[in-house]
Amino acid sequence: MTKFISPLLFLAAITLFACNQSQQNTDSTSAKTADSAATDTIAYTIEDYRLESEVETEVTDTMGKTYYQVRYPKFDEANLGELNRYLESRLSFIYPDTSSETIDEAAKTFIKSFDDFQKEEVKSPFPWYTNTEILVPVNTPLYLGLEVRTDNFTGGAHGSYGVLFTNYDLQDKREINLNEIIADGKMDSLTQIAETVFLENEKKARGEEAPISSFFFEDNKFTLNDNFLLKKDSLLFLYNIYEIKPYSDGITELAIPYTQIENLLTPKAKEYISQHSQL
Structure with missing residues (x-):
């Protein structure tokens, strides 16, 4: 399987934290989607953090000062403290070249990277x-x-962006991997079905057939990554910018209906998916 690849993964370092605000998650539209509107799901508040650099740039435009900010859900610490720590680790995972384990560390690293860069002879005119x-x-x-x-944005012609899915078992309090969703020996079958769906989607979008060689797959061989989410009706994969297409094409979502892969799913996967219908 290919891994999530994007320029944002190659940033030198990051940073964050200064003010900590908390707002109660009182409405389902701001913090939950239609998949999670039930009253028996776990509740959380929304936390906001932001850290700004004190180093000025030649051009501030509408961006103001260099900053790092993050908004994330915080769950009940007494019962779900492990989940909170897991979430914080996922924030640091976005930038794997750093050794940051907390939001604080990640933020301060990012701001320091900018501040140090501005001391160089060639510096950024933009924040x-x-x-x-x-x-x-x-x-x-x-x-x-x-x-x-x-x-x-850390200089250059344009910024970068990406989306990472992560899956968590609330009962066992651990991350869920793709090999727990697809039964042993069935990954090749999943890949074949996914390739068919992928090419059909691309044909509809482009108005003509597009061979696998049109994309950035290694050796022109279709592969799935492990950036997935268990939706109500489908197993959703997401490819980020530059991963299989140029920046101008943006991200690519690939939804594989469960009806096509029911015989490939593990009993545990079916248990996870069945939770949707109980909401």
Whole structure:
């Protein structure tokens, strides 16, 4: 399987934190999607963090100062403290070249990177920024599906952005991997079905057939990554910018209906998916 690849993964370092605001999650539209509107799902508040650099740039435009900010759900610490720490680790995962384990560390690293760069002979005339938000598109009593959205600018012709899904078992308090969703020996079958759906989607979008060689797959061989989410009716994969297409094509979503892969799913996967119908 290919891994999530995007320029944002190659940023030198990041940073964050200064003010901590908390707002109660009182309406389902701001913090939950239609997949998670039930009253028996776990509740959370929304936390906001932001850290700004004190170093000025020649051009401020509408961006103001260089900053790093993140918005994410915070769950009950007494019962779901492990989940909160897991979420924080996912924020740092966006930038794997760093050793940051907390939002604080990640933020301070990002701001320091900018401040140090501005001391060089060639410096940025524009401020940098990083915005990260964790959404909760799937919230069931057993399974939590999270969506980490990030956009940033650290110089160059344009910024970068990406989406990472992460899946969490609320009962076992651990991350869920794709090999727990697809039965042993069935990954090739999933890949074949996914390729068919992928090419059909591309044909509809382009108005003509597009061979696999039109994309960035290694050795012109279709592959699935492990950036997935268990939706109500489908197993959703997402390819980020530059991963299989040029920047101008943006991200690519690939939804594989469960009706096409029911015999490939593990009993545990079916249990996760069944939670949707109970909401």
